[in-house]
Amino acid sequence: MTARVFIPRDAAALSVGADAVAEAVAVEAARRGVSLDIVRTGSRGLLWLEPLVEVAAADDPRHAFGPVAPEDVPRLFDAGFPAPDADDPLALGPTEAIPYLRDQTRLTFARCGAVDPLSLEDYRAHGGGDGVARALTMTPAEICQAVTDSGLRGRGGAGFPAGIKWDTVRQAPGAPKYIACNADEGDSGTFADRMILEGDPFLLIEGMAIAALATGATEGFIYLRSEYPHARDTLRAALRIAEEQGWLGERIHGSDHTFRIHLRLGAGSYVCGEETAMLESLEGRRGQVRAKPPLPAHEGLFGKPTVVNNVLTLCAAPFVLAHGAEAYAAHGVGRSQGTQPFQLAGNIRRGGLVEAPFGITLRTLIEDFGGGTRSGRPVRAVQVGGPLGAYLPTDALDVPATYEALAEAGAMLGHGGIVVFDDTVDMAAMARFAMEFCAIESCGKCTPCRIGSQRGVEVIDRIVARRDREANRALLEDLCMVMTDGSLCAMGGLTPLPVQSALRHFPEDFHRQAAAE
Amino acid sequence: MVDRAPWAEDRARAILAAYRAEPGALLPMLHALQETFGCIDAEAVPLLAEVLNLSRAEVHGVVTFYHVFRRTRPGRHVVKVCRAEACQAVGAESLLDHVRRSLAVEDGGTTADGAFTLQVVYCLGNCALGPSVMVDETVHGRVTPARFDAVAAIHRDREDAA
Numbered sequence: 001m002t003a004r005v006f007i008p009r010d011a012a013a014l015s016v017g018a019d020a021v022a023e024a025v026a027v028e029a030a031r032r033g034v035s036l037d038i039v040r041t042g043s044r045g046l047l048w049l050e051p052l053v054e055v056a057a058a059d060d061p062r063h064a065f066g067p068v069a070p071e072d073v074p075r076l077f078d079a080g081f082p083a084p085d086a087d088d089p090l091a092l093g094p095t096e097a098i099p100y101l102r103d104q105t106r107l108t109f110a111r112c113g114a115v116d117p118l119s120l121e122d123y124r125a126h127g128g129g130d131g132v133a134r135a136l137t138m139t140p141a142e143i144c145q146a147v148t149d150s151g152l153r154g155r156g157g158a159g160f161p162a163g164i165k166w167d168t169v170r171q172a173p174g175a176p177k178y179i180a181c182n183a184d185e186g187d188s189g190t191f192a193d194r195m196i197l198e199g200d201p202f203l204l205i206e207g208m209a210i211a212a213l214a215t216g217a218t219e220g221f222i223y224l225r226s227e228y229p230h231a232r233d234t235l236r237a238a239l240r241i242a243e244e245q246g247w248l249g250e251r252i253h254g255s256d257h258t259f260r261i262h263l264r265l266g267a268g269s270y271v272c273g274e275e276t277a278m279l280e281s282l283e284g285r286r287g288q289v290r291a292k293p294p295l296p297a298h299e300g301l302f303g304k305p306t307v308v309n310n311v312l313t314l315c316a317a318p319f320v321l322a323h324g325a326e327a328y329a330a331h332g333v334g335r336s337q338g339t340q341p342f343q344l345a346g347n348i349r350r351g352g353l354v355e356a357p358f359g360i361t362l363r364t365l366i367e368d369f370g371g372g373t374r375s376g377r378p379v380r381a382v383q384v385g386g387p388l389g390a391y392l393p394t395d396a397l398d399v400p401a402t403y404e405a406l407a408e409a410g411a412m413l414g415h416g417g418i419v420v421f422d423d424t425v426d427m428a429a430m431a432r433f434a435m436e437f438c439a440i441e442s443c444g445k446c447t448p449c450r451i452g453s454q455r456g457v458e459v460i461d462r463i464v465a466r467r468d469r470e471a472n473r474a475l476l477e478d479l480c481m482v483m484t485d486g487s488l489c490a491m492g493g494l495t496p497l498p499v500q501s502a503l504r505h506f507p508e509d510f511h512r513q514a515a516a517e
Numbered sequence: 518m519v520d521r522a523p524w525a526e527d528r529a530r531a532i533l534a535a536y537r538a539e540p541g542a543l544l545p546m547l548h549a550l551q552e553t554f555g556c557i558d559a560e561a562v563p564l565l566a567e568v569l570n571l572s573r574a575e576v577h578g579v580v581t582f583y584h585v586f587r588r589t590r591p592g593r594h595v596v597k598v599c600r601a602e603a604c605q606a607v608g609a610e611s612l613l614d615h616v617r618r619s620l621a622v623e624d625g626g627t628t629a630d631g632a633f634t635l636q637v638v639y640c641l642g643n644c645a646l647g648p649s650v651m652v653d654e655t656v657h658g659r660v661t662p663a664r665f666d667a668v669a670a671i672h673r674d675r676e677d678a679a
Contacts, residue, residue, distance in 0.1 A: 011642065011643060011656050012642075012643050012645065012646055012656075012658065014655070014656060015643050015646055015649065015656040015657055015658030015659075016646055016658045016659060047645040047646055048645065048646075050646070185642060186639070186640060187640070188601030188602040188603045188604070188639065188640045188644060189601075189602060189603045189644045190640075190642070190644065191642040191643065191644055191645070194642040225642075226548070226585050227597075227638065227640065227641050227642060227651070228642060229654040230654075230656075262539075264544065264545065265544070265545070265548055266544075266583075266585075267544060267547070267548070267583030267584065267585035267586060268583055268584035268585035268638070269582065269583050269584060270639060281544060282541050282544075283540075283541040284541035284542060284543030284544055284569070284579070285541075285543070285575075285579060286578050286579055286582040287582060287583070288582075302540060302541070343644065343645070344645060345603040345606075345644035345645045345647075346602065346603040346604075346606030346607065346644065346647070347606040347607050348645065351644070351645025351646065352645055374607065375607075383602055387601065387602060387639075417603075417644065419602050419603045419606055419644065420606060421606045422606075425606065430602070430605075433602070433605070437601075437639065440639075441639070443582075
């Protein structure tokens with residue numbers, strides 16, 4: 001069998017030259033008359049090692065090299081590439097034995113980076129499709145019950161139990177019903193949705209089909225942010241293949257169920273990641289938040305019962321169905337069951353995707369997996385859960401990453417993004433940025449968010465400029481309270497979280513000018 | 518390269534026809550128009566209103582709500598520099614300053630030679646390998662000022678060669 005070489009075409013890998021490496025491998029192989037198959041995969045998520053090149057002869061375990069530059073390729077071939085070579089400085093040994101990957105619990109991301117994302121055959125060969133096959137033998141109520149029993153909660157940030165949401169839609173009167181997948185991954189520090197869409201798109205298609213079977217939905221929409229052209233292309237191709245193979249369309253998998261998926265692109269609006277704003281956008285309107293109730297489960301897309309789930313929630317469902325609720329619930333702690341794909345980002349030495357059971361501490365993630373900062377300077381602040389998440393100081397990192405423990409620490413998990421800053425960060429500037437971002441991205445519907453964020457920028461500027469500091473600090477606290485309690489959605493409601501946490505944990509940064517004078 | 522065809526109503530009508538059966542078709546239609554014309558021309562607004570049976574105000578409201586939709590033609594390449602938190606943690610602000618100086622444009626502006634339009638964006642999903650810059654649809658990671666200049670030079674050279 002011809003040796004295979006695996007090179008990602010994930011956007012992160014491409015951003016550091018994976019295409020040039022693939023081309024160099026092809027050119028060098030042709031020049032030397034070496035026969036090999038180049039398989040373009042998603043990313044394993046060991047992003048600091050990208051472009052990560054893997055080799056495998058026949059069914060041998062894969063060996064990895066990375067980060068590979070095009071100029072390394074002739075040297076690798078000199079030493080016998082694509083045979084594994086333990087002596088090259090870029091050799092990483094068997095991929096699955098790399099501690100960063102070995103120490104993870106990959107339920108959702110099991111295939112990501114290992115398979116050809118657009119090969120349904122590869123997908124099947126690696127366990128794909130077992131979840132929907134099982135779901136087809138169950139009643140809708142049984143599927144909802146299994147998801148409820150698994151403890152799976154919404155991975156977009158709100159953490160609502162997925163099975164209960166599905167069951168609400170199942171029981172809601174009205175047709176057609178919709179599955180609306182939120183792939184508007186706008187939080188800075190998050191890229192898990194993008195990785196799975198580029199690396200294992202059939203998983204989402206399977207997850208949405210399971211949700212459709214559970215609820216009686218016949219139409220699905222994927223709302224993908226427009227900043228992800230690679231995910232868009234992969235998803236488009238995957239949807240076409242799924243239709244051709246009878247995984248989507250009429251009588252899916254030979255059953256009596258009809259389920260179609262439409263891919264829709266966002267247009268650069270952060271607030272469209274909020275579920276009701278997303279529904280408005282899907283309906284062709286400004287992405288303005290709707291008041292709840294009615295819940296989308298009762299009156300969602302086009303006024304019909306709608307499941308709105310994040311990509312990762314839907315992508316966890318196939319495992320739950322294929323392996324049983326208990327197998328999923330066996331991971332995690334308390335009411336945070338299963339695994340969470342954490343994303344290590346910002347100023348971090350070993351950035352990437354770490355899927356681990358809930359309960360792992362932030363310190364383990366940042367220090368053991370992440371290896372501290374990329375700059376080599378001390379970690380000073382960590383923002384968990386995107387631009388609306390709290391900034392934590394280093395002495396708060398022993399908190400276990402669960403919905404409950406983070407809430408208790410005044411923080412939130414969000415979509416699992418962890419952004420690390422070193423000691424050069426100016427936390428007053430970051431607090432100001434949180435307000436500025438809210439002002440730019442506010443949908444404008446409610447006043448606390450639309451106007452409050454603008455005033456927030458100004459008040460922080462006055463504090464930093466030492467103008468009537470105590471009065472302005474009190475004013476900022478008051479403003480944050482109004483935004484928290486008075487905003488219609490999480491955009492205005494959570495923007496105070498980064499602001500107040502920065503004030504609480506890093507007050508000295510708001511006094512810098514004073515110290516300098 | 519960004520497609521920037523001059524406005525042509527018959528061409529626009531043909532593009533929109535493909536989406537008429539779609540529920541909530543306005544965003545897909547706007548994307549399709551911008552893909553061809555490089556922006557949403559003023560003439561597109563009454564046309565969309567007619568095709569979708571909306572008021573012009575409603576269409577205008579949607580066009581202006583979303584950051585992606587432009588109302589003037591961009592340069593031949595669109596440069597998006599990320600200034601979200603993860604990229605800020607690795608120097609996005611100073612990179613952005615450099616890009617502004619290097620291209621001699623303000624945010625949203627187009628270079629004098631029409632080669633580049635600069636846009637500031639919030640997250641390209643490349644948060645472990647920042648700072649990130651997207652040129653047209655290609656993402657570049659760990660971008661230093663020197664690397665940005667090299668990427669810009671490659672695009673200008675390609676144009677000169679063509």
